[in-house]
Amino acid sequence: MPKSITNAYQNDLAYIHDAGFGQFAKNAAAEVLKCLRQNRVGDGLVVDLGCGSGILAEAISAAGYGALGFDLSAAMVALAQQRVPNGKFRQESFLTAALPPCVAVTAIGEVFNYLFDARNTNARLTKLFHRIYDALPHRGLLAFDVATPGRGGKTGRQRNYSQGTDWACLFTAEEDRSRKILTRDITSFRKVGEFYRRDHEVHRLRLLNRTELAAQLRDIGFRVRTLSGYGRVKFPPGYVGFVARKP
Ligand SMILES: C[S@@+](CC[C@H](N)C(=O)[O-])C[C@H]1O[C@@H](n2cnc3c(N)ncnc32)[C@H](O)[C@@H]1O
Known part of the structure; x- marks a missing residue:
């Protein structure tokens, strides 16, 4: 790549x-x-x-x-x-x-x-x-x-979470209105065996x-x-x- x-x-x-x-x-x-x-x-x-x-x-x-x-x-x-x-x-x-x-x-x-x-x-x-x-x-x-x-909502900032039987996810999204960039910060937890594995990704969208x-x-x-x-x-x-x- x-x-x-x-x-x-x-x-x-x-x-x-x-x-x-x-x-x-x-x-x-x-x-x-x-x-x-x-x-x-x-x-x-x-x-x-x-x-x-x-x-x-x-x-x-x-x-x-x-x-x-x-x-x-x-x-x-x-x-x-x-x-x-x-x-x-x-x-x-x-x-x-x-x-x-x-x-x-x-x-x-x-x-x-x-x-x-x-x-x-x-x-x-x-x-x-x-x-x-x-x-x-x-x-x-x-x-x-x-x-x-406008994807970032009225305030340009959002926090949310979502969950399933073997995972959970926490997000924040922040819209930079002058640069027209949305940044999502995502922390995820996925069940692997007995425990949950934590991971983190940052996604930038124009x-x-x-x-x-x-x-x-x-x-x-x-x-x-x-x-x-x-x-x-x-x-x-x-x-x-x-x-x-x-x-
Ligand atoms: C929100 S997901 C949607 C996936 C799928 N289209 C769906 O609706 O379930 C966005 C997808 O776009 C892919 N993606 C982002 N930029 C890309 C690029 N430049 N070339 C190919 N895939 C890309 C990501 O890896 C991801 O799988």
Whole structure:
């Protein structure tokens, strides 16, 4: 991995994300499948950028599409490969992933915001959108969601916790409004044998502007629709979804 890459979603947090936060990807998968059907795209390959533990890939694959996932986290890639044995998963940044011809590209769960790959800038994201456009056929789709300014809530600071049967997680999030950066500090506890193992990760996300993203996608040639949630589940403040269609 190049020097610009930060290791994140290591074993315990990858496990916890999969065990405790998977519903979001399930809802997103239902939305993506609905959009594919509406566009009469019945089969073909779906490329999932920041595929995590393969929850969307599993749904896509069960519906008869091929699944190819890219993620920077080795632990996530291993979980995805276990979950979807007939899918293909690679440990690679979405910025450098080679995109084969495909019917849809997805990036679910703030993937484009993360600064785990320090090369993630507006210019690199624009290049990626061009490459996605070129990989898609007529009626092909790009579906993703991002965090926008305001993600840190009214005060710009949040503290929260979450727990499952064999894990617990404590988070703080702090939004730097002038630099448009959200920093999440995550302490996790996962039961290993008799005891709980403690781990700690810091995630930095650059907050993206909804209007600029929509304009950028339209300039490339996409028809763009924004989403306020997946299905009936609405996004929190400071969050937006996009379905961009190649005409
Ligand atoms: C919040 S998780 C969402 C995972 C999955 N899409 C889901 O919805 O369950 C964000 C994922 O993006 C991945 N990620 C962040 N930056 C990335 C990059 N530059 N290239 C590939 N994956 C990246 C992380 O490793 C993590 O698995």
